Amino acid sequence: MQTLPPELTVLDHPLIQHKLSYLRARSTPKKQFRELVDEISTLMAYEVTRSLSLRRVRIRTPMEETSAHRILGKKLVVVPILRAGLGMVDGIIRLVPGARVGHVGLFRDEDLLEPVEYYFKIPGSPEEREFIVVDPMLATGGSAVAAVQLLKDRGASSVRFMCLVAAPEGVHRFREAHPDVPLFTAALDRELNEEGYIMPGLGDAGDRLFGTR
Ligand code: PRP
Ligand code: URA
Numbered sequence: 584m585q586t587l588p589p590e591l592t593v594l595d596h597p598l599i600q601h602k603l604s605y606l607r608a609r610s611t612p613k614k615q616f617r618e619l620v621d622e623i624s625t626l627m628a629y630e631v632t633r634s635l636s637l638r639r640v641r642i643r644t645p646m647e648e649t650s651a652h653r654i655l656g657k658k659l660v661v662v663p664i665l666r667a668g669l670g671m672v673d674g675i676i677r678l679v680p681g682a683r684v685g686h687v688g689l690f691r692d693e694d695l696l697e698p699v700e701y702y703f704k705i706p707g708s709p710e711e712r713e714f715i716v717v718d719p720m721l722a723t724g725g726s727a728v729a730a731v732q733l734l735k736d737r738g739a740s741s742v743r744f745m746c747l748v749a750a751p752e753g754v755h756r757f758r759e760a761h762p763d764v765p766l767f768t769a770a771l772d773r774e775l776n777e778e779g780y781i782m783p784g785l786g787d788a789g790d791r792l793f794g795t796r
Contacts, residue, residue, distance in 0.1 A: 584630065590765040591754055594627050599769050602626075603747070607785045616791050617670060620719060623747060623769055624674030631715060631745050631767050632679065635659065656681020660706055664689055664718040664730050667789040671717040671745070685714070687730045691722075696779045698726040703733055710738040719788040721749040721768065722781050724756030731761050747788075748772055750781045 584594055605611050606619045637652040659682040663669045668687075676682050688702025706712065716730050721744075731742055742764045744757065749768040752775050757766055772781050780786070790796040 590762075591758070591771075592630070592765065592767045593771055594630050594767055594769050596626060599623055599626050603769055606747070607783065609786070613791065613794050620670040620747070620788075620792065621674040624671040624717070624745075625677055627745060627747075627767060627769060628675040628678050628715075631675075631743055632659075635713060654679060654681075657683065658712050659683070660685050660709075660712050660714045662687055662705065662714055662716045662730065662734065664716065664726055665702060666690075667720065667792055668716075668718040670788070670792045671719065671747075675715065675717070683712075685734075687716070687733060689726045689729060691726060691779070693779075696723050696725065698729045700729065700733070705734065705737065709734065710740060712739065713741040714739050714743070716742060716744045717746070718744075719747040719792075720781060720784075721746040721753035721757065721766075722775055722779055723750075724753035724760075727753065727757050728760040731757075731764055735761075743767065748781055748784055750775045750784075 602619050602623050635654055638655055639650050640653050642651050656679050659679055661672055661675050661682050662685040663672050665688040683706045685705030689698040689700055692699050714734055721727050727744055734742055744764055745767045747769045749771050772784055774782050776782050
């Protein structure tokens with residue numbers, strides 16, 4: 584695991600790298616692609632949730648009463664950026680079943696390469712919650728920057744961003760816009776091409792997840 588200032592963490596665990604190699608491969612069919620997005624999200628969630636708030640509780644073991652810690656599951660909100668972020672949700676809430684799910688609908692205008700908002704719904708009291716925004720791809724960074732800004736505009740103050748593949752251009756833009764938001768990725772790729780696709784990347788994540796090409 585490499586942490587690069589300020590707060591870019593590349594989660595390069597061998598299991599993640601192994602699964603990512605199949606995710607990237609053009610020959611990987613849709614069913615396996617979905618399963619891999621789900622599995623990698625679970626593996627990443629283990630680290631992304633490392634600094635979640637805990638509350639102290641009293642429990643009784645078979646031996647005696649003691650104090651222990653539990654996650655405030657209801658405080659956590661996973662926010663997929665539609666559509667492709669949806670593929671990452673189950674992999675995270677499998678670990679934190681009490682988490683809520685918000686949705687941010689953004690698509691990237693393929694000429695301007697800028698995000699267009701079409702849906703927004705999150706649980707109430709955002710100022711009291713901890714958000715994990717998820718999207719497989721951080722390309723120009725426009726979608727991620729906009730999604731986090733929409734949450735901040737509603738009062739969110741604790742936000743993390745998690746993606747599978749990031750381009751240096753997107754990381755730079757995201758850190759400029761939201762230096763307070765920890766950014767987690769499974770891979771930091773070489774560059775964007777002239778169409779705004781990540782190289783070597785994995786192609787269009789939404790199309791590969793939902794079979795829409
Ligand atoms: C993809 C991806 C991100 C965005 C990344 O979504 O899932 O949301 O592009 O690009 P950016 O960093 O340059 O904004 P897309 O707009 O293709 O929509 P989709 O998920 O509905 O396919
Ligand atoms: N969106 C994708 O799905 N893939 C890319 O490489 C860039 C943006």
